[in-house]
Amino acid sequence: MDRATVQELRLCLQNEQQELLHKVATDPEVKNSTPKKPSAERVEQSLKKIEQLERRTVSMEQETERLREDNQHLQEANTALTQDKEHLQGSLARLRSQGAARDEAAHAQALAQGERHRTEALALETQLEGARREAGRTRQQLLRLRQELGILRAARDFNRRQRGPKANMLTGLAAAATAGGGISGGALANNKVKFKTGMRPRGPARLHRHRAVGPNQAIGGGGRSPARDDWEDISEDSGEEYSDSLDSHPIKSHRYAAASEQPAEAFSRTQPDVPNQGYKQREPGEEGGKRRSERKRRKAQRCGCCAPASLRGRVLALQRHLAVLQTARCDAQRSSQELRDANEKITSQLAQRLNVSKQLSQKLTSDLAGVEQQKKVLEMELEQWRQIHRTNTPQQLPSTASQPLETPSPPVLKALEAEVKHLHTKLKSSKAEVMSHTSANKALRAQLLEREEKLRELQEKWRVLIKEKGIDPVCVPQEGSTLLLVTQKPTQHHSGPRALC
Incomplete structure (x- = not known):
């Protein structure tokens, strides 16, 4: 109130x-x-x-x-x-x-x-361009080497055809020597080998300058022989490796080699005491196989060197950066x-x-x-x-x-x-x-x-x-x-190290 x-x-x-x-x-x-x-x-x-x-x-x-x-x-x-x-x-x-x-x-x-x-x-783009240019140069060098190999095979077949009559003469001389008894079979074989190797001088293999070989001209020169450097041995079975170097040369060389080996086989049948050392010397042997394996190994190393050492360092740096990011993620x-x-x-x-x-x-x-x-x-x-x-x-x-x-x-x-x-x-x-x-x-x-x-x-x-x-x-x-934690950040360049982690 x-x-x-x-x-x-x-x-x-x-x-x-x-x-x-x-x-x-x-x-x-x-x-x-x-x-x-x-x-x-x-x-x-x-x-x-x-x-x-x-x-x-x-x-x-x-x-x-x-x-x-x-x-x-x-x-x-x-x-x-x-x-x-x-x-x-x-x-x-x-x-x-x-x-x-x-x-x-x-x-x-x-x-x-x-x-x-x-x-x-x-x-990386610049490195890729350089690697592409290097691959192009190596491809061109490979083509040049195959051309030179074809030329050398043609020269070898030509020399074999030229040495067919000389081999018949040597077989006659060997028969006369055995009949006279003045010369032993081993000495004759050594002289035969020396004569044949002296008849086949090999010039040094050149990569950038080639000399044309005529049909009646053998390859000469007093340089290093291909057997002493990293060239492969030129033999009958080497045509199977480079069958695509020239279209018709490997088949012809095989046919000419078979034709040139027929007199030697006849001589071996008639003269069983004389060993066929000249023809054995032309086969590749163990040194040719070693050289081929060494050449393949070097080629594999060159292919493996496409990824330079800088990429490995970058991968390691990215791995360390990824570890730092993971620790920061845990803290967050x-x-x-x-x-x-x-x-x-x-x-x-x-x-x-x-x-x-x-x-x-x-x-x-x-x-x-x-x-x-x-x-x-x-x-x-x-x-x-x-x-x-x-x-x-x-x-x-x-x-x-x-x-x-x-x-x-x-x-x-x-x-x-x-x-x-x-x-x-x-x-x-x-x-x-x-x-x-x-x-x-x-x-x-x-x-x-x-x-x-x-x-x-x-x-x-x-x-x-x-x-x-x-x-x-x-x-x-x-x-x-209130808040959230962070995790890995996927990027295009981190695919390598993250896969390694």
Whole structure:
């Protein structure tokens, strides 16, 4: 109740007192009649209502004490929430600074790595061009060598055809020598071999300048023989290796060799004591096989040297770089796990405190609703009491002697008015506190939502950064988590070392 209602009550009591005095003055002979009871009953009712109001004021004081305690709890929770807010703001600022530093470092590292890869790609392209040019030069040299080999085979066949009659002469001389007994078979064979080898001088093999050989001209020159350097031995079976050097020369040489070997076979049948050392000397033997195997080995080494030693060094450097990236990935995974755990802990604490504040606000709102309902009940009772006093007729005349004693005195009314006023102020203050706490809860909820949005933005930025770097995510965070770890970065140039790892 406010001051106006108390004043209205006072006016009503004064009016009733005046009416009772007027009735007593008009009818003094019936002082102790029946109208005295209604006035006493009214006074008793007013006293009872005053007692009820006092009890309600006591209950309202208790309610205000409870509201004050709840207010203190809410203030403590508010201070704790403000501290958590400051702590979260500091951690968020640190996370932002760390994220910006990581982004800058990753961007700079990506740029440097891209430049390094471009330079390596250019160097590899130049090496590839050089290797292609070298392969072209070796191919041309191989064609020249095959041409020279064909020329040498043609010259060999020509010399064999020219030496056919001379071999017949030597067989006759050998038969005469054996008949005379002056010369031994071994000496004759040695002279035969020397004569034949002297008849076949071989010039040095030249790669860049060739000399045309005529049909009636043998290859001459006093240089090194092909048997002493890395040339292959020119024999009948060497035509099987280079069958594609010339179209028709290997077949002809084989036919001419068979034709030239026929007199030697006839001589060996007629003269069994003379060994056929000249024809055995023309066969490749073990030295020719060794030279061919050595030549094949060198050719394989030349083919294997296409990948230079610089590529091996680069592979080792890339392996070391990959190991460094793997260690950085493990560190980033560990830090992201720690940040995720801290974020989950903070969010759980905030959610718990928010639930507590919600419960307190609901309790305060329910208490406020109860106080308002009590106020409405009191107002309704006061209105009913007013209506009852207004409907009463002025014929009821109480006694003049007992009326001033039964009516409440002005100090009591003033005290009642002061108490009611104090209760109204307490009610208003409790309403204001409840409103302030509800607004604080709303502000804290808005701050929590804003932080969740900021955390989601940081997660999206981290995912975009991972996608830009091309990293395979190992552990992808959910909506409530904060960060992520990095894994290997697949590039085109790292395929070699990663396969080795």
